[in-house]
Amino acid sequence: xxxxxxxxxxxxxxxxxxxxxxxxxxxxxxxxxxxxxxxxxxxxxxxxxxxxxxxxxxxxxxxxxxxxxxxxxxxxxxxxxxxxxxxxxxxxxxxxxxxxxxxxxxxxxxxxxxxxxxxxxxxxxxxxxxxxxxxxxxxxxxxxxxxxxxxxxxxxxxxxxxxxxxxxxxxxxxxxxxxxxxxxxxxxxxxxxxxxxxxxxxxxxxxxxxxxxxxxxxxxxxxxxxxxxxxxxxxxxxxxxxxxxxxxxxxxxxxxxxxxxxxxxxxxxxxxxxxxxxxxxxxxxxxxxxxxxxxxxxxxxxxxxxxxxxxxxxxxxxxxxxxxxxxxxxxxxxxxxxxxxxxxxxx
Amino acid sequence: xxxxxxxxxxxxxxxxxxxxxxxxxxxxxxxxxxxxxxxxxxxxxxxxxxxxxxxxxxxxxxxxxxxxxxxxxxxxxxxxxxxxxxxxxxxxxxxxxxxxxxxxxxxxxxxxxxxxxxxxxxxxxxxxxxxxxxxxxxxxxxxxxxxxxxxxxxxxxxxxxxxxxxxxxxxxxxxxxxxxxxxxxxxxxxxxxxxxxxxxxxxxxxxxxxxxxxxxxxxxxxxxxxxxxxxxxxxxxxxxxxxxxxxxxxxxxxxxxxxxxxxxxxxxxxxxxxxxxxxxxxxxxxxxxxxxxxxxxxxxxxxxxxxxxxxxxxxxxxxxxxxxxxxxxxxxxxxxxxxxxxxxxxx
DNA sequence: CCGGTTTGCTTAATCGTTAAACCATTTTGC
DNA sequence: GCAAAATGGTTTAACGATTAAGCAAACCGG
Numbered sequence: 007x008x009x010x011x012x013x014x015x016x017x018x019x020x021x022x023x024x025x026x027x028x029x030x031x032x033x034x035x036x037x038x039x040x041x042x043x044x045x046x047x048x049x050x051x052x053x054x055x056x057x058x059x060x061x062x063x064x065x066x067x068x069x070x071x072x073x074x075x076x077x078x079x080x081x082x083x084x085x086x087x088x089x090x091x092x093x094x095x096x097x098x099x100x101x102x103x104x105x106x107x108x109x110x111x112x113x114x115x116x117x118x119x120x121x122x123x124x125x126x127x128x129x130x131x132x133x134x135x136x137x138x139x140x141x142x143x144x145x146x147x148x149x150x151x152x153x154x155x156x157x158x159x160x161x162x163x164x165x166x167x168x169x170x171x172x173x174x175x176x177x178x179x180x181x182x183x184x185x186x187x188x189x190x191x192x193x194x195x196x197x198x199x200x201x202x203x204x205x206x207x208x209x210x211x212x213x214x215x216x217x218x219x220x221x222x223x224x225x226x227x228x229x230x231x232x233x234x235x236x237x238x239x240x241x242x243x244x245x246x247x248x249x250x251x252x253x254x255x256x257x258x259x260x261x262x263x264x265x266x267x268x269x270x271x272x273x274x275x276x277x278x279x280x281x282x283x284x285x286x287x288x289x290x291x292x293x294x295x296x297x298x299x300x301x302x303x304x305x306x307x308x309x310x311x312x313x314x315x316x317x318x319x320x321x322x323x324x325x326x327x328x329x330x331x332x333x334x335x336x337x338x339x340x341x342x343x344x345x346x347x348x349x350x351x352x353x
Numbered sequence: 354x355x356x357x358x359x360x361x362x363x364x365x366x367x368x369x370x371x372x373x374x375x376x377x378x379x380x381x382x383x384x385x386x387x388x389x390x391x392x393x394x395x396x397x398x399x400x401x402x403x404x405x406x407x408x409x410x411x412x413x414x415x416x417x418x419x420x421x422x423x424x425x426x427x428x429x430x431x432x433x434x435x436x437x438x439x440x441x442x443x444x445x446x447x448x449x450x451x452x453x454x455x456x457x458x459x460x461x462x463x464x465x466x467x468x469x470x471x472x473x474x475x476x477x478x479x480x481x482x483x484x485x486x487x488x489x490x491x492x493x494x495x496x497x498x499x500x501x502x503x504x505x506x507x508x509x510x511x512x513x514x515x516x517x518x519x520x521x522x523x524x525x526x527x528x529x530x531x532x533x534x535x536x537x538x539x540x541x542x543x544x545x546x547x548x549x550x551x552x553x554x555x556x557x558x559x560x561x562x563x564x565x566x567x568x569x570x571x572x573x574x575x576x577x578x579x580x581x582x583x584x585x586x587x588x589x590x591x592x593x594x595x596x597x598x599x600x601x602x603x604x605x606x607x608x609x610x611x612x613x614x615x616x617x618x619x620x621x622x623x624x625x626x627x628x629x630x631x632x633x634x635x636x637x638x639x640x641x642x643x644x645x646x647x648x649x650x651x652x653x654x655x656x657x658x659x660x661x662x663x664x665x666x667x668x669x670x671x672x673x674x675x676x677x678x679x680x681x682x683x684x685x686x687x688x689x690x691x692x693x694x695x696x697x698x699x700x
Numbered sequence: 701c702c703g704g705t706t707t708g709c710t711t712a713a714t715c716g717t718t719a720a721a722c723c724a725t726t727t728t729g730c
Numbered sequence: 731g732c733a734a735a736a737t738g739g740t741t742t743a744a745c746g747a748t749t750a751a752g753c754a755a756a757c758c759g760g
Contacts, residue, residue: 013746024710029748039749040707062473063414064746067715072410074474081439088435092428092456099455104474106453108446109439126409127421127451265638272642291612291637295619297644360716371740376718387737411716414745 012056020052021045028053032060066128075318076124076132077107078117085290086261086307087135090157093311094133101319103130112232114140125152130322133157133314138201153321157314159203160331167321169313169332171305173206174213176336177257180285180303181214183338184255188347189283193226193246193253195239195263207259207287225249230263239266243274247282254283254347261288268296284343299341306334359403367399368392375400379407413475422665423471424454425464425481432637433608433654434482437504440658441480448666450477459579461487472499477669480504480661485548500668504661506550507678514668516660516679518652520553521560523683524604527632527650528561530685531602535694536630540573540593540600542586542610554606554634572596577610586613590621594629601630601694608635615643631690646688653681 014032018025028049030039036046066072075098079087095105106124110117114137121132121143131153136144144164147154160168184192194211197204208227215222226249228242246253258264264286276282278298285301286293293300313332321327361379365372375396377386383393413419422445426434442452453471457464461484468479468490478500483491491511494501507515531539541558544551555574562569573596575589593600605611611633623629625645632648633640640647660679668674 011746014748015746025747026711026749027709029746033748035749040709042708045708059469059473061414061475061746063410063419063475064715065748067408067410067414067717067745068747068749070715082429083432083436083439085430085432085435088432089430092430095455099470104453104455104470106451107442108451109442122406123446123451126406128408128410265642268642290639292639292642295612295615295639295643297642358716361718362716372716373718373741374739376716380718387739389738392738408716411745412718414715414747415717415719417745 011061012058013061014058017049017052017056017058020056021049023049032058072128072130073102074104074106074127074129075315076121076127076129077105078110078120078124078132078134079107080110080112080135080137082107082109084261084288086288086305089307090135090311093308094157094315097312097315098319101315103315103319110135110137110140112137114138114143118143121147131155131318133318135159136161136201138199151325153318153325155314155318155321157310159201162202165329167317167330169310169317169330169334170203171310171336172333173203173336174210176287176303176305176338177207177210177259178214178217179210179336179338180257180287180301181211182218183301183340184257184283184285184344185214185218185220187283187344189255189344190220191226191251191253192220192255192257193228194257194259195242195246195267196227196229196259197263198229198231204259211257223249226253235262235266239263240270243267243270247276255279255344256282256284258284258286258288261286261290264288264300264302265292268292268300272297278343279345280348283345283347285338289339293339293341296343298343301341301344302339304337304339306336309334358408359405360408361405364396364399364403364405367403368396370396379405419475419477420449421451421453421474421476422662423468423474423476423479424452425457425467425471425479426454427457427459427482427484429454429456431608431635433635433652436654437482437658440655441504441662444659444662445666448662450662450666457482457484459484461485461490465490468494478502478665480665482506483508483548485546498672500665500672502661502665502668504657506548509549512676514664514677516657516664516677516681517550518657518683519680520550520683521557523634523650523652523685524554524557524606525561526557526683526685527604527634527648528558529565530648530687531604531630531632531691532561532565532567534630534691536602536691537567538573538598538600539567539602539604540575541604541606542589542593542614543574543576543606544610545576545578551606558604570596573600582609582613586610587617590614590617594623602626602691603629603631605631605633605635608633608637611635611647611649612639615639615647619644625690626692627695630692630694632685636686640686640688643690645690648688648691649686650683651686652683656681 014025014028017028030036031041031046031049077094082088098105108120110120117137117140133155135157136159141161156168158170160170196208225245230238230242258267278284287303289302289304293302317330361372361375364375377383378388378393378396424441429435438454445452455467457467464484464487480502482504483506488508503515505517507517543555572592577585577589605614625631634650636649636651640649664677
C-alpha cells in the first residue's frame with residue numbers, strides 16, 4: 007500500500023522527543039502538559055513537513071469512540087432516501103463524524119446483518135430507516151445500550167428517539183385538498199404493510215373522507231405487495247376504475263407506487279386530471295415533468311436529515327439526554343394533476 | 354455505550370486458554386496451529402454464548418487492512434450516481450468490504466478533503482468519480498501508492514485503472530439516430546467542462562453530423578456552467594431556437610441538463626417531438642413518464658459499478674495486477690421524443 | 701543552601717487482535 | 731533407547747495513539 011504512513015513515532019524520532027509529547031502537542035494539549043513553546047512549534051513543523059495524518063483506527067481503538075455513524079436505509083435508489091443520505095452525510099461531517107451507509111432493501115434480516123457489520127466496525131450510533139418487522143433488532147440495540155435514532159419511520163409502541171413526518175396530517179391534507187377541488191370518489195393505493203407511517207397515511211385518507219361526509223368504499227382503497235409493485239398496481243387501478251362508482255382521484259402513498267401507477271395510467275390512455283386526478287407522496291423531478299405536473303406531498307428532507315444527526319450526536323455526547331420525538335409537517339405542492347374538477351358528464 | 358463488548362480475552366479467561374489460541378480458533382486457523390479439536394469446539398461454544406463480535410478496528414490496526422473502500426462521488430442526488438452507489442456497495446459487501454461514501458459536489462477541493470478523511474480512516478482503496486480539475490489529487494494518490502479506480506469519468510493522459518462508458522460512441526449513436534429519424538438541425542447542450550467524458554460526448558455529436566454531411570453551427574452547440582444550470586439552459590435553448598435556421602432536435606449531455614431543459618421547454622409550450630425532438634444522457638423514471646417519453650442513452654450501470662469493485666479488489670489482493678481500462682457501450686433507448694420527423698411546413 | 705514547587709520531559713500501560721517465537725510433553729523412527 | 735518430530739499450547743511484541751504516573755533538573759523563598 008502507501009509506502010509507509012507517518013506515525014507519531016516517526017515525528018518523535020525526528021524531533022528527538024517521545025511519542026507522547028508529540029501526541030500532546032498535536033492535540034493542542036501542549037500548554038497544559040507543560041511543553042516548551044519552541045519544542046511545540048518544532049514538532050508541529052515536522053508533522054507538517056512529513057504530512058502526518060493521524061491513524062483514526064488507532065485513535066478509535068484507544069478511545070472507544072470511532073466518530074462514525076451507521077446509516078441504515080431501505081433503498082438509496084429512491085430519490086427521497088438518496089437526498090436524505092446526502093443531507094445526513096453533510097450534517098454528520100459538520101460534527102466531525104463519518105457516515106457508513108448500507109441498504110436493507112426493506113428486508114429485516116438484511117438490516118440486522120448490516121447492523122452487525124457496522125457494530126463490528128464500532129460505529130458510535132445508528133440512524134435507521136426501519137424495514138418491516140424489524141422491531142426485534144431495535145429492542146436488541148436498546149438492551150445493548152447502543153444509541154440510535156429512527157428516521158422517517160417509527161414504531162409508536164417503542165420508546166425511542168425518532169424524526170419523522172406527520173404522515174397522518176399530510177395524508178389528511180392531501181385528501182381534503184382533493185375534496186376541495188371537487189373530487190368525490192377518492193381512492194388510495196398504499197403498500198400492504200403494518201408499518202406505522204403507512205397506516206397513518208391510510209388513516210389520514212380515511213379521516214379526510216369521513217370529515218367531509220364522503221363515502222369510503224372498500225374497492226377504493228387498494229394495497230399492494232412491495233415485491234410485486236408493477237403488476238399489483240395495475241390490478242389495483244383496474245379495480246378502482248371499474249368499481250361502481252369508479253374513482254375520480256387517486257392518492258399514491260409512495261413515490262414508487264406513483265411511478266408505476268402513472269406508467270400504467272399512460273398505457274391506458276387515461277388523462278390527468280380530466281379523467282383522473284392524482285396526488286402522490288414522495289418528491290422527484292418526475293412530478294414536475296409529467297405530462298400534467300403532479301400534486302405531491304413534500305416532506306421536509308433538510309430538517310428530517312439534520313435533526314436525526316443532531317439528536318444522535320447530542321445523545322452520544324450525553325447519553326442521559328431525554329428521548330426526542332420529532333414530527334415535521336409536510337407541505338402539499340399543488341399542481342395541475344389535482345386542479346378543480348370540471349364535471350365531465352351532464353348532471 | 355454498549356455495556357461492555359466481549360473481547361478475545363474474555364473468552365480466553367472462560368476457556369482457560371490464552372487469547373492467542375482463541376484468535377487462532379475463531380479465525381479457522383485452529384488446525385494449522387495444532388489446537389485440539391475439543392478445545393476448539395469449546396472455544397467456539399463460549400464465543401457463541403457470549404455473542405462475541407470481533408473488533409474490526411483492532412483487526413485493521415494490527416493487520417494494516419481495513420476491508421473498507423472509499424467511494425467518492427460527485428452528487429448522490431443524481432439518480433445515476435445513486436444507483437451506482439447501490440451497486441458498488443452490494444458488490445463490495447459481496448467481497449467482505451464495507452463502503453464509506455462521500456460526495457464532492459463536483460468540487461475538486463472538497464474531493465481532496467474527503468479523500469484525506471477517508472485515508473485517515475485507513476480505507477484500503479478508492480473508487481472515484483472525479484470532479485473537474487482533480488488530476489493533481491490522482492497523481493498524489495499514485496505517488497503514495499494508494500490504490501484507486503476511476504469510475505464513469507477518467508483522464509486519458511493519466512495511466513490508471515478506470516471503468517467508464519464509451520461516451521463518444523454513445524453520443525455518435527444518439528446523433529446518428531436523430532439523423533436517421535429525419536432531423537437535420539441538431540443541437541446539443543453540454544456542460545462547460547474540460548473533462549474528457551463531456552468532450553467525448555461533444556465530439557460524438559460533431560462526428561455524427563459530419564459523417565452525415567449535415568451542417569454544424571456554432572449556435573447549435575451550447576455549453577452551460579454547472580453552477581447556474583437553470584438560467585443558462587434557458588438561455589441556451591432560446592439561442593438555439595432563434596438561430597437561423599433553428600434547431601429541430603436537441604441532445605442533452607446529462608440528466609440534470611435534460612431535467613432543466615424539459616422544464617423550460619414545457620414553459621415555452623413547445624411540443625416534443627413535433628416542434629423539437631429530444632435525446633438525453635442519463636436515465637431515470639422521468640424519461641419514461643414525460644408527456645412524450647424521452648429517448649435516452651442507457652449506461653450499463655450494473656457492469657460499471659461491479660467492474661469498478663472487481664478491479665479494485667483484484668488490485669488490492671495483488672498490486673502488481675496490470676492496469677485495466679474498461680469501456681462499456683451504452684444502449685440507446687428509443688422512445689417517442691425522437692420519432693420520425695414529419696415535415697411541419699410545406700416545402 | 702535546603703525543602704518544596706515548577707518545568708519539561710519520559711515511561712509504561714492500555715485498547716483488541718494477530719503472528720512469530722518459544723517451550724514443554726509425547727510420539728515416532730530406526 | 732535416543733534423537734528427531736509432532737502435539738498443544740503460552741509468551742511476547744507489535745499495530746498507533748492516548749494518558750496517568752513518574753522522574754530529573756531548574757528554580758524559588760526564607
